[in-house]
Amino acid sequence: MSHKIIEVNNLSYKYQSESEVQALNDVSFSIEKGEWIAIIGHNGSGKSTLAKVLNGLIMPNAGTVKVDGALLTEENIWDVRQSIGMVFQNPDNQFVGSTVEEDVAFGLENAGVPREEMLVRVTESIKKVNMADFMTKEPARLSGGQKQRVAIAGVVALQPDVMILDEATSMLDPNGRKEVMNTVKEIKDAANLTVISITHDIDEAANANRIFVMKGGKLVKVGTPEEIFAYGPELIEMGLDVPFAEKLKYALKEKGIAVPASYLTEEGMVDWLWTSLLKK
Structure with missing residues (x-):
């Protein structure tokens, strides 16, 4: 039986500093629980703005977002945000703890998770990203791929239903990208997690169940990787990789x-x- 974890209807958003530019323009779609969605598009296409709206970092000017059936509003934004974890492009901007385990525990402390449960979640999430040998290490001394895995562990510890990767592998070398995406896939499969990956990496997009193509704030194409890549010349003309x-x-x-x-x-x-x- 299908279970829509995210439903977006007629979503629009316009930044105040760009009065004539619609960052999002009448965007509608739904995502099933357990799906992996890749969102691709040229810089300025609206994909990162969409991620911020889904996570409640910014509120839309028009349209609605439902997360697991709950309508996202300013009143319940903190509750809905518990269901969505976000991993950003630069992991250094997410670190607040002096050690890996302290950093992973930070979000749990803010969420008021009891200490005994918090210790278990921290250990388990760090093990899931294969960083158990680095629990007492300083995040700043880790490699790029290791840092991003710690950032993912911090999200996994919060046990969200949805994980958004906002260009999470763009600063990594090919090996780093591969290890991070393998980690995400293992976690997704084990927990039936829904993954939304905003990416320029075509190999990352190829792993998705469906690809959303954004252009000028609009959702212009939706399909499986095979269906989307078949638009090869059109995607190339849009400045996208294939x-x-x-x-x-x-x-x-x-x-x-x-x-x-x-x-x-x-x-x-x-x-x-x-x-x-x-x-x-």
Whole structure:
């Protein structure tokens, strides 16, 4: 049975400093519990603004947001926010404790979690992100990937229903991005967590159940990774990245070579190339 964890209807938001610019313009969608949603779009497309509205950091000018059936209002914003954890781009901006365990405990202390339960949650969440050997270390001395895993542990300890990753891997090297996303996937699968990933990383987006494409404050496309990547040329014209196989198809098409219309993985593209070459 389906369970809509987030429902957004006709959402609009305009920053006061940009009087003519709608950061969000009549956006509507729903997300099922346990889904992984990737939100992609060029800088200024509205994706980070959308994340802030979902987490109650800013209130929309129009439209509604429901989190697990509860309408987000200024009155219940703190209650709803307990259901959504957010991991930001720069983990250094999130650290407040002098050690990893103190930092993870900070959010629990603010939430009034009893000490005995807090100690258990801190230990368990740090273990889940494979950082148990670093509990007494200073966060500032960790690598970028390790810092981001600690930031994720701080969110996991609060036991939210939804985790939002706002460009959470953009400052990491490829290995750091891979280890963080593997950690998120393990946690998501174990707890049936809903993940919303705002990203420029096409490999990260490819792991999602669905991809939302934002442009000019509007939600312009929604589909599976295969469905979205099949718009290769259109995405490239929007300044977005696409998998290598789609870039290759686009380049071949520009040279007048007929290519498959459907989405192909790199393996599929290799098979198609071999088949095409053998015919000639």
